[in-house]
Amino acid sequence: MKPAPFAYRRPGSLPEALAALAGEANAKVLAGGQSLVPLLSMRLAAPALLVDINGLPGLDTxxxxxxxxxxxxxxxxxxxxxxxxxxxxxxxxxxxxxxxxxxxxxxxxxxxxxxxxxxxxxxxxxxxxxxxxxxxxxxxxxxxxxxxxxxxxxxxxxxxxxxxxxxxxxxxALPPGAGVAFDEIARRHGDYALVGAAALVDGDSVRVGYLSVSDVPTVVDLSGVPLDEMGEAALDRLEPAGDIHATAAYRAQLVRVLTARVVRAAYDMAGTAGSTHEGER
Ligand SMILES: Cc1cc2nc3c(=O)[nH]c(=O)nc-3n(C[C@H](O)[C@H](O)[C@H](O)COP(=O)(O)OP(=O)(O)OC[C@H]3O[C@@H](n4cnc5c(N)ncnc54)[C@H](O)[C@@H]3O)c2cc1C
The missing domain is CATH 3.30.465.10 (Uridine Diphospho-n-acetylenolpyruvylglucosamine Reductase; domain 3)
Structure with missing residues (x-):
């Protein structure tokens, strides 16, 4: 399919771009186009105006x-x-x-x-x-x-x-002594994840964020939970849904596996060997 017709502006300054957006309620910003252009081509988006920001100075830093x-x-x-x-x-x-x-x-x-x-x-x-x-x-x-x-x-x-x-x-920035880790399961490398997880451990604080599990990025606080119970504790606060790519049960299993994996890796980075969690790892 081809996009529905739209007007196109490529302003050379931020004020000009902001004025163009303010003047058309059904306008869209075009940045890298890697998500927007497919949406236009499938006619899932049909803006009257595209404001291409790629000519704006000072924003590529x-x-x-x-x-x-x-x-x-x-x-x-x-x-x-x-x-x-x-x-x-x-x-x-x-x-x-x-x-x-x-x-x-x-x-x-x-x-x-x-x-x-x-x-x-x-x-x-x-x-x-x-x-x-x-x-x-x-x-x-x-x-x-x-x-x-x-x-x-x-x-x-x-x-x-x-x-x-x-x-x-x-x-x-990562606070001194803290650790982070990220992992995800996708059908092929580079595909959107079936489930992904990112961990941040900082002293006694353990937080894990999940993608492809809820409608929005969701962070769960798992501080004080033993490592081998964290996946289940996370699932108490998440509701993985099934879709064409994975069943809800499979996503729940990925949450269990990835939670333990990223928290362990974040502890390793933080160098918390000998902490109260060490016996659980
Ligand atoms: C085959 C394929 C695989 C991909 N896989 C992944 C993946 O695994 N993980 C992942 O995270 N992404 C993935 N992407 C998406 C990619 O990361 C996109 O670059 C990103 O989602 C959107 O960035 P963009 O600059 O291309 O934005 P665009 O496509 O230009 O815009 C996307 C949306 O954001 C708005 N927008 C963009 N910039 C601004 C701004 N500065 N201010 C206001 N609104 C703005 C636009 O109006 C539009 O609504 C994939 C894309 C493709 C085509």
Whole structure:
């Protein structure tokens, strides 16, 4: 199929892009196009106007400070994955990005686009939520910061308004002595995950985020739960659904297996050998 007709603008400045969005309620931002273009081609989206942000200056940056990693709206997945400082300050970024699609898609798709697209099967929304990150958005009314916890409302639904452009995502740094891990099961490497899990252990705190399990990225606090009971404890708070790709029972089994696997790996990274959990590993 071919997309329904639409108008196309490629502004050269952010104010110009924001004005174009403000002037058309049925407009869509075009970033890497790796999700939007298929949706247009299948006519699952039919915007009147596409505002292509690829000509906007200054948005393709990855900035690393002691606080964390700031990813601009035009930084491609591949840019973030290859960024050694980003990997050092927050290793979960590269761990998860290695599972995002294939190299050709990572070369074009943006990390910020992936977040605001709000696909519960995507890796970066879960990473942002688990780390307690945020997204900065701009409109003609000004700039605001949306915490990850307030960003994901439902399947492919974020709390961005139609006239807002996400300009930057912020991923907090890994605290000293903390550990992270990521793993997922997909039919083929690069496919969307049947289930994925990311763990963050920091002292006594153990939190695990799941993708492809609920309608939105979901983080479960498993602090104080013995390692061999964590999968079951997580399932008490999740409701894996069945679909054409996997039954609910299979997804539940993947939650059990992946929970233990990522928490163990995060402990290994944190170097907590000798902690109270050691006997359970
Ligand atoms: C074959 C294939 C396999 C894939 N596998 C995976 C996978 O395993 N994991 C995964 O996470 N992703 C996967 N993707 C999707 C890929 O990661 C996309 O790059 C990503 O989801 C969207 O980023 P984009 O820059 O291409 O956004 P676009 O496609 O340009 O836009 C997607 C949506 O976000 C909006 N948007 C984008 N940027 C902004 C912005 N700055 N401000 C406001 N709104 C914005 C658009 O309006 C649109 O609604 C796959 C894609 C393909 C084609």
């Amino acid at each position: 990855v900035t690393v400070t002691g606080d964390g990693v700031r990813v601009g709206a035009l930084a491609r997945h591949a840019d973030v994955l290859a960024h050694q400082e980003a990997r050092r300050v927050q290793p979960l970024l590269a761990m998860a990005l290695g599972h995002v699609a294939h190299a050709t898609i990572r070369n074009r798709g943006t990390t910020v686009g992936s977040i605001v697209h709000a696909d519960a099967a995507a890796e970066m929304p879960v990473v942002l939520t688990l780390l307690g990150g945020s997204v900065d958005v701009e409109s003609t009314a000004g700039r605001r910061t949306i915490a990850a916890n307030d960003l994901f409302l439902g399947p492919l639904e974020s709390s961005l308004r139609h006239d807002e452009i996400a300009v930057e995502a912020f991923f907090p």
